[in-house]
Amino acid sequence: MSDSHDAQPAGPYAVELKRINKRFGAVWANKDIDLSVPKATIHGIIGENGAGKSTLMSVLYGFYEADSGDVVIDGEKVKMTNSTHAIAHGVGMVHQHFMLVETLSALENILLGAESSWSLDASKAKARQKLEAISQKFGLEVPLDEPVGELAVGVQQRVEILKALYRQAKILILDEPTGVLTPQEADQLFDVLRDLRTQGVTVLIITHKLREIMDVTDNVSVMRGGKMVAHRKTANTNAEELAELMVGRPVAKDLPKGNLDQSQVYLSVRDLSYTDGKGIKRLKSISFDLHAGEIVGLAGVSGNGQTELLKILSGEMRGTSGMIDFVADGKPAYTCQTWPNPKQLRAVGVAHIPEDRIGQGLLKNFTMQESAILGYHHDASLGSKFSLMVKKVRDSALALIKAFDVRPNLPEIRSANMSGGNQQKLIIAREMARQPKVLLVGQPTRGVDIGAIELIYKELVKARDAGAAILVVSVELDEVLTLSDRILVMNQGQITGELKGDEADPRTIGMLMASSEAMKG
Amino acid sequence: MSDKKNSQALPIWLTGFAIPVVQLVLAFGLASLLVLSIGQSPLEVLSVLFRGAFNFDTGLPFTLFNATSLIFTGLAVLVAFHAGLFNIGGEGQAYFAGLGVALVCLWLGPYLPAPLVFLVAIVAALIFGGFYGFIPGLLQAKRGAHVVVTTIMLNYIMFAFMDFVMRFWLGKGESTDSENFAESSILPRLSEMLPFLGFDDTPLNFAFFFALVTAAFVWWLIWRSRLGYEIRVVGQNPQAAGYAGISVSRTIIISMMISGALAGLMAVNMVYGAQGRLSLSFTSGIGFMGIAVALMGRNHPVGVVLAALLFGALAQGGSEMQFDLPDISPEFNVVIQGLIIFFVAALDGLIRKPIETLYQKKGSA
Amino acid sequence: MNDLIVTIANVTGSGLRQAVPLILVAMGGLMAERSGTVDIGLEGKLLLSAFAGAAVASLSGSVSLAVLAAVLTSVVFSMLHGFATISQKGDHVVSGLAINVLASGLTLVLGQAWFQKGGQTPLLPDELRFKPIVFPGVEAVRGVPVIGPIYEKIISGHHVFTYVAIASVFLTAFLLYRTRLGLRIRAVGEEPNAVDTAGLSVIGLRYLALVFTGVMCGLAGVALSMAQNGGFVREMSANMGYMALAAVIFGKWRPWPAFWACFLFGLLGALSGSLQGVPMFGLPEIPSQIFNALPYVLTIVLLASFVGKAVAPKAIGRPYVKER
């Protein structure tokens, strides 16, 4: 296995990118990129965070204009300076960060820019018919009249795909479409992609999950540091080789864990219930214990109450009823109403890595070092009673940067200018730095490349071995299986199953989760 | 905001000084055209404006005096802005604070020693102004009533209230002013504190230094204090605030109180410092101008001080124009202000970007 | 009883008239804000167009030229705002504020230069004004209880801009919710990225919305100086632009609620005027300040008790740059 280029797959090509260059200021996101995608195939693109995948696809979609290079579609060189051009040439894209207007209905979102007449009502009526046909053909059901913001992410994803299909995309680009999907939803999506392929649609898909690459693609291209480093026929490669191509070194597979005394309870939850503003019961009498030195994985299809549970335990939201006992603080159990707020909890050793890192975990316009103290900004070590000392804040950020290899090594950089993977590393570093007794973790590796995943897993296990009690909420079954000493499965706001980590297998868990799906449907 | 990263590489003299100067020149250039169009000499207008604003006799002290009030109201807008709130209520907050200051000076002034009056008057300004900022803060935090709407309404309510106060209570005889305060309960003027400067006959008073100190304090508050950190988190992203355990509603209320209190300090300059009595409508739009000052100053205290000086100078130079150039209507000055706000603040990028790229090209070449 | 109805009809009619500039300006502001542009410069545009209308009317003697001039002036300043905020990505509030300051200076400087009346325009003769329209049959139904006063005072007897204002609400609501342009404008104020990737021009849509804003403010200015009054007086916009903006927020950025907010402001103004001097609660005289404050107090009470949290269009005030 070498880094040398395989030949590009044979034509005829739906898409050819030739010597594409794209720079953002000093960052050379795409460097002399060539890519050829045969017609009616599914083509995977992989690479580390920041490798330039999204940029390349945005160039193909006309969202960014390349500094130099050509875009050739169906053998014809086309001008591609604007999404209008892409749409006109049958290119559709589902962006990594959804391009949906949350206040508009699904139908309106799909329609936007592709209305058939000046009258919205007429356009809607026409579109509704057309969409029904498309939905049926591909099994992509969405509630057309609900505001998109109120739909689950999986459904939003479908809206995005419908948007592209509605415009009769011949070339469909999907940028990390499975990042927020459950395995079941992802499989459904792949079925749709295969269907599309048989209809002659060419699909380009970006993902960090090699399993998915192996599963669904015909060819795969690997990017690293803004360059295209390899092309493979999927049939001729395997996950290990691809991982190595991406990271440039072999990636460790197994995760050694120490054997620990796990008898001491750190956090105890009893009969916790939560009813939301609309009167829907999101949590129904949840009870479980979290022990020192253990990682408990909370598996389940998203939208079954995991998010709410995390928010309540972290103090961000109040439960409706039930008791929570933080054993380590030596105080009696709290009720839902007296459970402290996140700031107080962090001070006594309950840390929280949020599911939504950009939305919650940091502040785009803050510097990295300012984001690095979020939630700990009352820590005595950072200054005097009322003031924060810049030097101390900076030093604490540098410590995190060092411990977690956060890049770039510049505490003054704007948080928004860090890559997603590095944002995630910074947040994890921040929450783990003060050796919390209880660590609540939501989707730790969402959108993160395998190199970073490896690091994050190692650090979580290190914290566990140091005696922390860790609750990991994840929709990635592999993740839950890899990390957990014990696995809880959530289903419609209840805990429906508990398995020992080494006894659990994907099938059993999948069934517990699937049953909840069936009940929902 | 996104060009911050780029501008880090550029020297401060360029971004903070040279570019604004070019922008100012452009604004004045356009104003000159207008002057020409009404048949006057732009050079003369400019020199009168400039001399009027900066001559050492009366110009400079008046400029500084005007700036003092603007610094306070500008800082008020700034603090609220960092909490994500747009406080249009500086006018009402300062007006009410004026009442607080006046009551202290009228009631306690004759009995307390001057330093004590000073303290109590400032505290009164803070409390009255703060209280009138607290109301919209509370309504926003607890009831979701938008601050922009409530502060506009509260301004009018305060105008009516103070009208009532002056009419039925504090107004002296047939006048719409209160009694003059006792001499000992008026803030010392600069001409008394530093007689060698020779700023006689000008209302410039101790409040000017107080404004500078306040600006420094606000800088510390926003960028160096723990509370300021929380204020900025809430202003940037309320979700993140919830995650970090920062109470959004509490922070909103506190920020509005601070904002109102800062606006209230304007009354220290006007009521306690310059006028030595409470008069009807003494705020006369200065609370409102604070918005322009804060935004021109890029919501940074140093910027606020500079912007306040600029507007203070314009107001003073403009009033000098009335004496020396009676043929130009006094409102001309307002046009110049508008042009400056437009060119220096709103159209910032138009001039800034080309200059910056030019500079960078030269640097790399 | 009939007296009461007559009084109510009178107050309602007056409230409606007072709301006219507010409604027109609010519809304009609403469109701008829905497209993502904060427009605090409504006040300035109102003032400028009021001046342009009255000035051109008295200089040219032509009503249509005057209306054209008012609308054009307002549109030009709207485009200036667009240039600063959309093209140059400047701060929306600053640009709006600059326009307001410019407006209050320019109207006076130009007015003084052209008419030498301290910034006022000459009084407009009747033929250069929009007079109230009396509907047919007013005389006939005058005596009829309830219907008579309602027909005479609320429905009939307004100048044309009252009807234009109401039509503008229908128009705005229709444009926004029933046409594809409206869909696009709503989208661009929330998620310009989505609009861009749908192959639409973010900039074009925002400018277009601002043209609408300009036209509306222009009409409001004409209503002010050529219908409700007969000429321009300095600062005659009297903060109506800010009140209209407040109404847009009060109405949570939706046309009909914003209209009702404007109407409420107008009505409260009318009420406070007609309650003054009426003996009440056995008191000889209630201070006028109480009546002057009344509309604002009631607005706050309503806002805090019923209206609830207003959520602005998500992308409002933020320049559109392609970044994450």
Added chain:
Amino acid sequence: ACGDKAPKKDAAATDAPKTEAKADAAGGPAIIFDAGGKFDKSFNESGYNGAEMFKKETGKSYLDFELKNPAELEGVLRKMAQRGGNPIVTMGFNSGEALNKVAAELPKSNFVIIDSEVKQPNVKSVQFREEEGSFLVGALAAMASKSGKVGFIGGMDIPVIRKFSCGFEQGAKHINAKAEVIKNTVGTTGDAWNNPTKGGELAKAQFDRGVDVVFAAAGGTGNGVYQAAKDGKKYAIGVDSNQNYLFPGTMLTSMVKRVDNAVLAAFKESAAGSFKAGSVSMGLAEDGVDWADDEHNKALVNDEMRIKVNAIKKDIIDGKIKITCDGK
């Protein structure tokens, strides 16, 4: 050089000579207008007319200044003194306290204040008995009114304006004891003097309540009132200057307040070196206030009315009719 009683003795003492030295440089009379501006079509404009009359009669120029906000006044007064303004006339109800202070500091300069009283040895206070003139127009209003209801619209609730409304009401009741006077105040800020729209609506509201003659004392806001009266075919009464010409056929009369005369007289006195400090009260007897009777309202005021009003005027001058208005 300064009086011992002046509290800020040192500061004043050092600056007084300086002020005087400069005073010789330019010189001439000066007038300071309040925030309404010199073309407000009423109070300030009347003062402006007086200054212009002086210019025309003597060929001498004068200094003037429009205040942008009341807080400026003290500074402007001082600056006027430095530039040799003598006398310095300041217009408006809210300049009293500022002048009181400045006049004490600058004993060598002479000041005139219109519409307020300042007791200083170098200040002449000119106040008008607006209630007397208002009484006359009130009487005329009641005579012209068919409904027996007349209206008053004042800019702000301030003492001067209350003298107008008080006199107006008593005048109306003098003619018709059952006359009803409906009063409105436009606002609580300086904007109230420049809000014709609101003025118009207040007038219309009064018309709806049966008023058929309305008297406005509200500066530029009056324009809206008169326009509304014209549109509604009612009568209106102007204020300060003679505003009859604005809408012949609508303007019943105007309550003229001869600020112009007061300014002219002050300027002239000073020019002649005979400035007299002290308080002056100008009423009907002194030609300080009056009702306007000219060709524009000839059609509206018939001889019977004219005779009656002039009789009342005489009675007031003779003290037979007593008007009690204290402004509070």
